[in-house]
Amino acid sequence: MRNLFVRESGNYKTSYSDDMKLFGTTGAKVKALLIVLIVLTLPLFVSNYWIGLFTLCAIASVGAIGLNILTGLTGQISIGVGAFLGVGGYTSAILTSTYGISFWIALPIAGIVTALIGGLFGIPSLRLKGLYLAIATLAAQVIILFVISRWDSLTGGTAGMVLNRPTIGEFSLSTNTGYYYLCAIILLLTVLYATNLIRTRTGRAFLAVRDRDIAAQIMGINLFQYKVMAFAISSFFVGIAGALLAHYTMIVSPELYNFHVSIEYLAMILIGGLGSVFGSILGAVFITLLPVSLSSVIDMLAAFAPDLYQLLSAFKDFVFGAVIIIFLIFEPGGLAHIWLNIKKYFKLWPFSY
Amino acid sequence: MEPILEIEAVSLQFGGVKALDDVTYHIEKGEIFSLIGPNGAGKTSMLNCISGLYQPTSGSIRYKGQEIVNKKPYHRTTLGIARAFQNIALFAHMSVLDNLKLGRHTLMNSGAISGGMYVGKAANEEIEHRKKVEEVIEFLELQDIRHTPVGTLPYGLQKRVEVGRALALGPELILLDEPMAGMNNSEKDLMARFILDMHEVMDITVVLIEHDLGIVMNLSDHIAVLDFGKRIGFGTPEEIQKNPDVIRAYIGEETVI
Ligand SMILES: Nc1ncnc2c1ncn2[C@@H]1O[C@H](COP(=O)(O)OP(=O)(O)OP(=O)(O)O)[C@@H](O)[C@H]1O
Numbered sequence: 001m002r003n004l005f006v007r008e009s010g011n012y013k014t015s016y017s018d019d020m021k022l023f024g025t026t027g028a029k030v031k032a033l034l035i036v037l038i039v040l041t042l043p044l045f046v047s048n049y050w051i052g053l054f055t056l057c058a059i060a061s062v063g064a065i066g067l068n069i070l071t072g073l074t075g076q077i078s079i080g081v082g083a084f085l086g087v088g089g090y091t092s093a094i095l096t097s098t099y100g101i102s103f104w105i106a107l108p109i110a111g112i113v114t115a116l117i118g119g120l121f122g123i124p125s126l127r128l129k130g131l132y133l134a135i136a137t138l139a140a141q142v143i144i145l146f147v148i149s150r151w152d153s154l155t156g157g158t159a160g161m162v163l164n165r166p167t168i169g170e171f172s173l174s175t176n177t178g179y180y181y182l183c184a185i186i187l188l189l190t191v192l193y194a195t196n197l198i199r200t201r202t203g204r205a206f207l208a209v210r211d212r213d214i215a216a217q218i219m220g221i222n223l224f225q226y227k228v229m230a231f232a233i234s235s236f237f238v239g240i241a242g243a244l245l246a247h248y249t250m251i252v253s254p255e256l257y258n259f260h261v262s263i264e265y266l267a268m269i270l271i272g273g274l275g276s277v278f279g280s281i282l283g284a285v286f287i288t289l290l291p292v293s294l295s296s297v298i299d300m301l302a303a304f305a306p307d308l309y310q311l312l313s314a315f316k317d318f319v320f321g322a323v324i325i326i327f328l329i330f331e332p333g334g335l336a337h338i339w340l341n342i343k344k345y346f347k348l349w350p351f352s353y
Numbered sequence: 354m355e356p357i358l359e360i361e362a363v364s365l366q367f368g369g370v371k372a373l374d375d376v377t378y379h380i381e382k383g384e385i386f387s388l389i390g391p392n393g394a395g396k397t398s399m400l401n402c403i404s405g406l407y408q409p410t411s412g413s414i415r416y417k418g419q420e421i422v423n424k425k426p427y428h429r430t431t432l433g434i435a436r437a438f439q440n441i442a443l444f445a446h447m448s449v450l451d452n453l454k455l456g457r458h459t460l461m462n463s464g465a466i467s468g469g470m471y472v473g474k475a476a477n478e479e480i481e482h483r484k485k486v487e488e489v490i491e492f493l494e495l496q497d498i499r500h501t502p503v504g505t506l507p508y509g510l511q512k513r514v515e516v517g518r519a520l521a522l523g524p525e526l527i528l529l530d531e532p533m534a535g536m537n538n539s540e541k542d543l544m545a546r547f548i549l550d551m552h553e554v555m556d557i558t559v560v561l562i563e564h565d566l567g568i569v570m571n572l573s574d575h576i577a578v579l580d581f582g583k584r585i586g587f588g589t590p591e592e593i594q595k596n597p598d599v600i601r602a603y604i605g606e607e608t609v610i
């Protein structure tokens with residue numbers, strides 16, 4: 001008889017398929033279901049403002065998971081994410097606004113176009129590693145933004161373009177809640193995809209390329225193929241995130257995709273945890289909500305000391321930088337690792353020592 | 354017996370250093386073949402040429418009659434050539450299972466799309482290959498540590514996993530670079546038994562690099578001896594033990610055969 005109050009301790013799996021299930025234990029199943037339930041019922045409990053913020057969190061999570069596939073799994077640092085978000089956003093803007101194509105067709109195309117361009121800019125990875133590759137992706141950032149801001153006839157130049165929220169039949173997703181659901185579902189699919197990718201052949205190969213590229217070759221892995229593939233897959237999700245963001249803010253313009261955005265995404269996966277899907281989400285939420293919470297703290301303080309307002313606002317960037325440095329020094333495993341430690345602590349509770 | 358691997362006049366130069374100098378020998382199908390020689394003789398460099406990590410300056414390497422000297426390393430793996438490294442090159446963060454599964458990379462098919470969806474074929478493939486990997490785990494007696502991250506294992510076990518990862522490919526030719534280095538005698542005996550079983554039960558051609566000449570003489574069908582990149586001996590263990598050049602090279606190193 002199974003005792004509900006006792007956690008499984010031994011390994012009772014009797015077949016390989018059991019051993020390899022994503023949600024192996026009943027506990028894991030319940031947990032997954034609970035998370036999905038919370039995500040889906042959230043709009044019932046929080047204000048419209050917060051739904052908007054959570055939508056941004058979900059979109060950032062999709063992009064962060066994408067970047068983590070490249071940087072966390074395959075060990076290739078990219079500082080061109082901002083521009084790739086732009087490729088996704090502009091592709092969808094051009095397809096829907098200029099050509100009147102449905103959002104539902106434009107969204108996957110935005111992902112695919114970004115994947116192709118990402119793969120193209122991944123070609124230098126054949127010869128370049130580490131810092132040198134990072135600089136090459138910086139070139140991607142500069143080149144793509146240059147093209148976007150100069151190709152006026154296609155992109156509207158520096159003025160940008162205006163987009164609409166999508167519709168499903170008669171039903172418009174123009175409300176924050178409707179759009180939140182769309183983004184939440186896409187995030188869910190992204191999480192499932194990335195989790196499965198990591199535990200199958202391609203994901204293992206990515207890790208092998210990251211950890212030991214010479215041994216990876218001897219395993220029969222074509223380094224070039226997998227490095228470029230990582231760029232393409234990663235860019236696909238970044239492109240999807242870019243398109244979702246564009247239809248959310250309903251505007252695309254070059255300055256929305258500058259270098260600062262690339263750094264923010266890198267900060268998300270560094271703070272969240274390199275190579276961790278869950279960590280990507282934690283990091284995305286953290287970085288998305290950080291300026292908001294800092295602002296509210298500053299507003300509160302400003303009520304008492306109005307003169308300080310200017311000074312404190314300048315402080316925001318400082319805090320952003322400081323948080324990243326603190327994580328790099330004290331918790332290189334990121335929020336995902338902290339979460340794991342908390343779980344470990346409670347698993348043994350009350351005998352934590 | 355037909356040769357599985359033919360090394361012909363292979364030379365390899367690093368700047369002024371001749372790591373390999375006009376080396377010729379062949380390995381017969383199904384035998385245990387040993388490559389010996391003092392430190393720095395060029396043994397590992399030889400394996401690197403065979404597995405494609407180094408490009409010989411000149412010479413020819415034929416595998417089952419086919420010239421492979423210009424083929425990429427990953428391509429040679431698909432031909433059935435597996436390799437265990439001298440300096441353990443396992444993926445330290447991954448479990449034993451995942452390391453062995455990586456050994457089967459070329460035998461699996463799922464890609465980025467099917468793998469990411471984990472439906473149908475990709476899922477079945479993971480399970481089917483898990484079974485094959487479990488055979489290797491059983492053979493090398495790694496059952497208790499299959500889920501353990503390799504980096505946390507003691508050195509001797511890591512060496513064994515390194516060999517296991519090469520075996521997981523189900524290779525025709527396995528290149529073992531000092532699989533017993535740093536082991537105590539009972540661990541060495543165990544590894545020697547594994548090597549004999551690979552050869553007798555699994556019908557794999559084994560290329561072994563090993564400094565313990567007692568073990569080499571016992572296991573090998575044929576031996577090639579390198580010294581300063583030159584082949585100074587090639588033949589059966591009896592022939593090698595009588596070869597004056599070999600004796601001289603080893604006495605220079607104060608080792609007695
Ligand atoms: N990548 C390289 N660059 C420069 N020199 C190298 C390189 N690889 C090997 N060598 C040189 O080639 C020679 C042979 O080295 P190798 O590693 O093949 O010897 P070995 O027989 O495997 O020695 P050991 O028994 O110590 O493993 C040495 O002089 C070494 O310094």
Ligand SMILES: [Mg+2]
Binds near residue numbers: 396397398439530
């Ligand atoms: Mg060596």
